Amino acid sequence: MLRVHPGKGGEGGPGGSRVFPGDAEGTGVSEGCSPNPSPPPARTPSELGLSLRRLGQTLQDQLSALGPGTGSWVPPGAPRDPRPPEEADVVVVGGGVVGWSVAYWLKALEARRHGMRVLVVERDPTYSRASTVLSAGGIRQQFSLPENIHMSRFSASFLRNINVCGVIGGGMVSAQGGPALLSGCPLSPQEHLGVLNEPPVDIQFQPSGxxxxxxxxxxxxxxxxxxxxxxxxxxxxxxxxxxxxxxxxxxxxxxxxxxxxxxxDEGWFDPWTLLTALRRKATSLGVLSCAGEVRGFVTSAEDLMAPQGRDLLSARIKRVHVYMQDSLEYQPVTCAIVVNAAGAWAGELLEAAGLPEALRHPPLPIQxxxxxxxxxxxxxxxxxxxxxxxxxxxxxxxxxxxxxxxxxxxxxxxxxxxxxxxxxxxxxxxxxxxxxxxxxxxxxxxxxxxxxxxxxxxxxNSFDRNGVVGPHPRLENLLVAAGFSGHGLQHAPAAGRAVAELVLKGRYETLDLSRLGWRRLVQGEPLVEGGVV
CATH class of the missing domain: 3.30.9.10 (D-Amino Acid Oxidase, subunit A, domain 2)
Structure with a gap:
């Protein structure tokens, strides 16, 4: 089962602090303690060096995130250069928990380290309107569809071992340096969010069911x-x-x-912690990000000619146009794959300029x-x-x-x-x-x-209140992971892995989410989830 982390989630909710006897006014002395306690043991040079490196990295992140003349806060780790690169192998549109999960899994599962350039584009870098951080943070197994149950079970297993970060000498270690407990976990140890020499992730899970x-x-x-x-x-x-x-x-x-x-494996946790943990890990694996909005596409339809009187059957996206914040300027990004993880605006994204009308059907019913x-x-x-x-x-x-x-x-x-x-x-x-x-x-x-x-x-998803996961039927290099209708946070680790497997291997391996694909939209056959809250 997922475990509670003591000392978290007090009166202030997620991230709140608890006051213990003897802690008032910073005295650090409680009843029954000696008035002259022995001094704490001296820290070793390696411990002191690690603390200084962490402090330096935190300061560097905060300063670089502010940037010159931005005038507003953005999350630590934001790039100094606000413009996206001119080329990327995969562009993930949407930097919420689903988008960052896709990006993380793409890098975690790639066959060759640094073999693929992944770019995440998020139009709200403060996350002030993001569905992820404004949710109630629940996770449950009680769904009516097997696919949703499988995703919940996968995510619970992932979160249970969230701090596992790698393999040393044939044994698994956690981000804290201790042994990792992976009993019952179907994931290999490198497929978690712990970052070596970084503070462990505490999602503040409350296992109340x-x-x-x-x-x-x-x-x-x-x-x-x-x-x-x-x-x-x-x-x-x-x-x-x-x-x-x-x-x-x-x-x-x-x-x-x-x-x-x-x-x-049911209860609730802190959504912001999971989002920042996914982003931190993905960034450490080489994922790039930028603050901007994808408002246009260039497709191969411009180079093709449909038979007279017939619609174009398919095309590929060649470039996305990323518009900078508070500007009419945009940066074209040439790409091989586009993942639509734009959440509530996933349907609107497929109405953007440059996508031929004939290739937009069936429409994505997400609002x-x-x-x-x-x-x-x-x-x-x-x-x-x-x-x-x-x-x-x-x-x-x-x-x-x-x-x-x-x-x-x-x-x-x-x-x-x-x-x-x-x-x-x-x-x-x-x-x-x-x-x-x-x-x-x-x-x-x-x-x-x-x-x-x-x-x-x-x-x-007004069609059947279920997520749409998988490749678009007419835009050959576009995949979608959106429309979860309120359970995207808890299913993000599983949905991200599923999309990454489609990109890298061309098939589902861990979870078969075929029934959540576009076919049901094309055929008009809803796959209704009865457990939407």
């Missing part, structure tokens, strides 16, 4: 889904209303016929859908055993830290979708829609203090 509640009319469907999950190796249990009340006394079980509770997340404090709310609860009404919540803080939300009906043109929050939605449903399910929430709130985007 997911709890799905079903009404009498939905009970049969939930039980059928659990049967599929168990066949795929998921550790999940069904609870009757009586068993549910015994395990979670704070739940009102009225109108609940059955519940499913994940026992392993941004705005989703709100609200936080609140409830002194008498559920404690440490609180799972990520999904109510019969679709409302959800989870614990945030350990001091009576929670966050949650609910997807609106199709006819009440909010305007996605900005990320403003409708606070009445919490007061009128979310809060009453949660207070009915958890009576303690009848009295709570609302906190902060924010909005983010689902990359909503």
């Amino acid at each position: 997911y709890l799905f509640l079903a009404s009498p009319q939905d009970a049969d469907g939930l039980e059928a889904t659990v049967k599929v999950q168990r066949e795929e190796g998921v550790q999940v249990t069904l609870l009757s209303p009586t068993q549910l009340k015994e395990k979670f006394p704070w739940i009102d079980t009225e109108d609940v016929a059955v519940a499913s509770y994940g026992l392993e 941004p859908r705005k989703r709100y997340i609200f936080s609140w404090h409830c002194h008498d709310g559920p404690g440490l055993s609180c799972p990520f609860l999904v109510d019969t009404t679709g409302a959800y919540f989870r614990r945030e830290g350990i001091a009576g803080n929670y966050l949650g939300g609910m997807s609106p009906p199709e006819e009440e979708e909010p305007d996605p043109s900005d990320l403003s929050v409708d606070h009445n939605y919490f007061q009128e829609q979310v809060w009453p449903r949660l207070a009915r399910r958890v009576p303690a929430f009848s009295s709570l203090r609302p906190g902060s709130s924010w909005a983010g985007y689902y990359d909503h």
Whole structure:
């Protein structure tokens, strides 16, 4: 199972700090300690040198990231030269968690080190509007489609061993220098995010599981889904209303016929940590990145002529036009492969200039859908055993830290979708829609203090609410990894590996995601996922 990292995720949520007795005002002395403690052991020259190198690298990253005259913060590791290279083997459009996962796996699996130039293009380098960092950070095994279950299991295994970084003398070592534990992990040791001599990655995982509640009319469907999950190796249990009340006394079980509770590899973690870890590792392997927006393409269709009265059947992308931030200037980048990992804007990307109308069919049915997340404090709310609860009404919540803080939300009906043109929050939605449903399910929430709130985007696939992964049917060197409709964060490690295998080997090897490809769009056959929250 994934393990909790103690000392993280306090009142401030992910990344929050905890205050221990004796730490106040920086004294470092607690009750019962000697007033004259012995001095700490002297640090060895190698330890001191390592600390100084880390400090120097941190300062260098921060200074280089700012750049001359930028006037705004960008993540550490941003290149000094804002322009992309003129050529790249693979251009990944979208620097969210899926895009960086694709880039990482391309370099981790390449046959010859530094044999391929990979470029990641991200139009929002501050990630202020990125779906990745604005999500609730959940990971679960409880899906209805085997492909989604397989991706969740792969990602859980990947995250469990996230700090493994390489092989020394035939043995596996972690980024901290200790032995690596890879029991049950299907990945080879170099395929993780630890970077030698760098601080270990702490995703602040909270292994509290997911709890799905079903009404009498939905009970049969939930039980059928659990049967599929168990066949795929998921550790999940069904609870009757009586068993549910015994395990979670704070739940009102009225109108609940059955519940499913994940026992392993479910909970939530810090999305920002995973994103930065993927970017750090990919950059250490040689991946390039730039801040810009792909708004145009040049294809081989310009060199071809379709038979009279017939549409062009296929073409290749020769170049992408990367527009610089706050500028009309663009840089053409010649490339062999393009990966569309643009998330909520993946469909819009395929409407860009330079793509012939005949090659855009079928259209990619992915659009941004705005989703709100609200936080609140409830002194008498559920404690440490609180799972990520999904109510019969679709409302959800989870614990945030350990001091009576929670966050949650609910997807609106199709006819009440909010305007996605900005990320403003409708606070009445919490007061009128979310809060009453949660207070009915958890009576303690009848009295709570609302906190902060924010909005983010689902990359909503209106066709069947499932990810689209694989090559485009007419643009021969374009691959897509988008449309996960809210579960892209947890499936990013698996989807990135799958796309990288298609690029490097021409086939799926680790996970067969063929059914998530374009064929279902061409044939008009939805592959519906019933577990979208």
